[in-house]
Amino acid sequence: MQVFEKAPAKINLTLDVLSKRPDGYHEVEMIMTTVDLADRLGFTELDEDKIEIISDSKYVPNDKRNLAYRAAALFKKTYQIKKGIRITIDKYIPVSAGLAGGSSDAAATLRALNQLWSLNIPASELADIGVQIGSDVAFCVYNSTAVVRGRGEIITELSAPPACWVVLAKPSIGVSTPTVFQDLNLADIKHPNTELMISSIEADDYQLMTQHLGNVLEQVTFAHHQEVAQIKDRLKNSGADAVLMSGSGPTVYGLTRHQSRAKRMYNSLRGFCQEVFIVRMLGYDKT
Template sequence: MEIIEKAPAKINLGLDIAGKYQDGFHELSMIMASVDLNDYLTITEIAEDKIVVESNNCKLPLNRKNDVYKAAHLLKRRYHISTGLKISLQKMIPICAGLGGGSSDAAATLRALNCLWKLNLSTKELIDVGFEIGSDVPYCIEAGCALISGKGEIVEPLATTLSTWVVLVKPDFGISTKTIFKEIDMATISRVDIPALKEALLADSYENALQFMGNSLEDITIAKKPFIQKIKGRMIKCGADIALMTGSGPTVFALCRTEKRADRVVNSMKGFCKEVYKVRML
């Protein structure tokens, strides 16, 4: 049997660091949204009791360091599955970009194997498993637009019908999320009003939502990579309604109410960075 599963990228409409737990982890308050830039997983059962991961991206590890492998191995071990798997991962989402590609791939693996192996796990059960892999995986199980809190394990889907054009620009360098989080100073970090952003989204008010979007990690990342600020400034100059870094960076996204304006941003950014994508918010 073969299953094909889609894994969409995400952007952070709002990212706030609300505090720090005694165990060293940070308390997150975020609103994420899926965009139609997708990886695709093709999963096939094989007779031999092993997990084989293949990918079109030569930069990805294909062993236990890969989140797809981790997800498959975790479910296989937990539910005593003796058959093996071949997983072909077609990467379209840039890696080390703040777009949640690895987490979305892991979530897609969990969804697909839940179906393939007829495990009948609920969304809550899949989220619990996903959290063992990474803090963004629980959101990626649900996808869509959602409020994420705690350490990433609490996911509240938001019923908003807002959809807009999104331009993604990935500069030719990556950012270590762990490095950025190590530099968070709760006394000085900028804050984002996530409750106000949630209210605007639930009211389907694009203009109000724009006022409350933000990313608490931007200042830290931009201090290390000032080129990110240049990307933001160029996007705004070209007519974007807003330009924000997603996650811990380095990808910047612009929101544009019309496709014509999005095209203008794309055309301007193509000579500035190699990786530019025009997508829709799902």
């Protein structure tokens, strides 16, 4: 028995940090959506009670460091499944990019094992498992557009955002998310307007959406990594309607409604940035 599952990348349309929580995490409020850049995962049942990870990428660990491995282990433990699973991961989403590639793989694993073993577990319950694996996993379970609050566990789904092209650019550096949050000065934040972003999505208003992108972590990542700020400037100067860093970075994206302009934005980054993609806003998994 074998099933296949897509794991789309996510981008932040907004990312706000409201306060530091007693548990050491930060209280966040953000709007996230998906784009049609996706990892592809295959799942094969094994008679032996073990978890195998096979990947075409040297950057993907095949042990407990892998979020898909952890998702499978937690799923099997939660529902007392004594069978094994082999997970093959065809990696298309850049790693350590602020695009939730690992989290999306974990979410795809939860959805696939639910299907493989015919358990009919509701998405909300899978999301509860996902929270135990990583902050973005619960959102990724839904493959949609949503307001995400708390530390990632409170999810309110929205309509798909206005259709447009998205040019993603990831420089060849890594960013430490814990360090970015640690260096964030909560007293010096210009908060994005989450409610206006919600309104723009629900009204399918592309112009309004581009006016209200916002990510409070940009200032911290830009201070540590000047090349991330330079990518943002290049995308702006090449005609993007709006530009934002996703998550804690380092990936930056630009939006446009015109394919020809998307190509111009893409070309402006050639030679400057190794990993550049032209994709479509997805908002929910059409497949």
